[in-house]
Amino acid sequence: MSDVTVKINGKQVSVPSGSTILEAAQKLNINIPTLCYCKDLGCGVSNKPASCRICLVEATGIRPRPILVPACATPITNDRVEVWTNSQRALNARRTVLELMLSDHPKDCLTCPKNQDCELQMLASEFGIRDIEFKGETNKFDIDDSSEAIMRDLSKCIMCRRCETVCNKVQTVGTLTGVGRGFSAKVGTASMIPLADTSCTFCGQCVNACPVGAITGISYVKKVWNAINDPTKTVVVSTAPAVRVAVGQEFGFEPGTPITGKLVAGLRALGFDKVFDTNFAADLTIMEEGNELVGRVKDLLAAVKAGKSLKDASIATKMPILTSCCPGWINFIEHNFPDLLDIPSSCKSPQQMFGAIAKSYYAEKLGIAPKDLIVVSVMPCQAKKYEAARPEFAPNGVRDIDYVVTTRELCKMLREAGINLANMNDEKYDSPLGESTGAADIFGVTGGVLEAALRSVYFMLNGKNLEGDAINFRSVRGLDGVKEAKIEVAPGLSVSVAVASGLGNARKVLEMVREDRSRFQAIEIMACPGGCINGGGQPYLHGHRDLLDKRMAGLYLEDANKPLRLSHQNPDIKKLYDEYLGTPGSEKAHHLLHTHYHQK
């Protein structure tokens, strides 16, 4: 496409014809405020309804007279366009727009969960709003806190519809929709039923997308404080892989820097009795899931040898195997693909394996009852809150994981307690549930679970370890939404694998599986685009998606720096099997570490 030249605030810039005024301005480093606009909500899907009008600028060359146009949605198609982003008329119009928006907003910023993290609040500050001219009717809605994970307070909604876009276009979950019309319009569920009764997966991408406090996570922080301060309880905490590369940005570290040692020190300073690592359970997951994968591949080979076609053999042996670490994704398949519920790995997620082992093996070691051991997990995720509350994960009514706090919520707890991670010295995780290998670290990024599994599957099939660079399965790395690869796991034995992140991509891959069960043998799926590094509980990106590359690099760095990088080498995992579980796939392991799925 040909280029056009446009003049913005007197400066000339050349852009491809059809570029928006906003894009041209960004090229000149001229800032135009935006609110509903979001360039990339995930998987390259943008939100551009041009509904908020905060980006109004004054332009000539579009109509005979200068007019106000939304910069985010006005394309430049000729060389006559001249734009003023800060003319009196543009500034007044923007101020009016913002004041009108604020006139129907609760303005309870002091007690809002998004205080200091809210794009509307930032704009009000930048615009220097001191008084709101417009006084009128305001919308009032009940708060929907029906689920364990996500809270919606529509009184705060500004109808940017980012949540609706992410729910429908990126995740293809289809829970949220525009409801009603005019002043009473809102974003809601079908027939405004509570979120808990919908097909919501609680992935939390809408929480990340919301510029204001209309969608937030349900917080269990108070309950965690109470537990810490209860002398009758032993309180342990475990940290998910993706947390260690995301907390740093909240304490002034370069985004993506792994600060595992400081995180451990911070948690200890908060008062947790023991600081453990969900990574330990990730290594355990690989033992069980790897064993399951090897078993199914062997069954498949046997069935083919017995004369079955590859397709029939795949169906008979429950191929392909799907990873089951991600609770958002498990919710998705339970709602949308009931016909495929026999193929996900029966392994519980690392969080739930951790809880089950903590409340059995570890509680027995301590000689205390499971109910007196409180297990808290720090997760990058909202769906983990839902998962922890599933009835099947509460044997005898005692939950395996008592409370889940997100990375963001942990940062707030640390601040409240006056702990700055930047001032902490590195400390080590406690034993015996704190040791982990590099394979566990990469669970937090798309492709990582599969890579970790392949590393150990190679050992299980060949009886020897991968060495040198062969340990790095680069073909399944990167933030692409769908990755496919053919991988030689033993001499003469290749498996086709796929990796999908983002539920829209998961849907595509599952539809392929429905068509042809023999196309892949192993598939990893994570609900959030990019994996847990972009989870619904991580520090907000505020549009800076390059942070994901940095968090990913941080996890691979953490992996590369570990002396042990294969899950089956974890000495404490070996000990756990020797002392307690027996072998992977044993009856005891099945009882504690595996689950089953239900249609929803």
Added chain:
Amino acid sequence: MPPKNGEGKGLTPKVKGKNMCECKLSEGAKAKFAELDAFIDGLGINVKDDRRRGYLIQVLHKAQEIFGYLPREVQKHVADKLALTEAQVSGVVSFYNYFTTEPKGKYIIDICLGTACYVKGSETVLNELERVLGIKADAAPTADGLFSINALRCVGCCGLAPVMRVNGKVYGKVTPAIARTVVEEIKAKEANA
């Protein structure tokens, strides 16, 4: 319509299960769903074609014609038939004034409040109807289920302003007295039936 406070949590009955509309249907309802299905099947919609959303309003019109209103079960049924999400259907239903999720009266009285009719005094007609029937426009029907009132904008015959419509039949140049007479005639007819 004013915003309904308290929408959301708790006020809507919990409905679970994928095919709830199949389970406890009367014979009459079954026939209605069959009629709707026959209509949808006749459209030849390809559920893999993104353009299928274009059929939604047409299908909802038919559904409302058959059922009289669009309760959640009907919306869900339409969503399943068109391979759309229930939320998409619900969003469209909530947007258009024409669609209703509450049952309407047997006789639906439309009062035009468009500019021409309004200037010619349609508001007095509406006030009289609301007084006589004891109900409000765009709200629940009369207790006997006979009447509901819709306020709408322009029926397309402004020369007859003010215009009233009863189940599609147009009455031109109506006065409060004429409106009252029409209602009384219907009541008498129903009483004798």
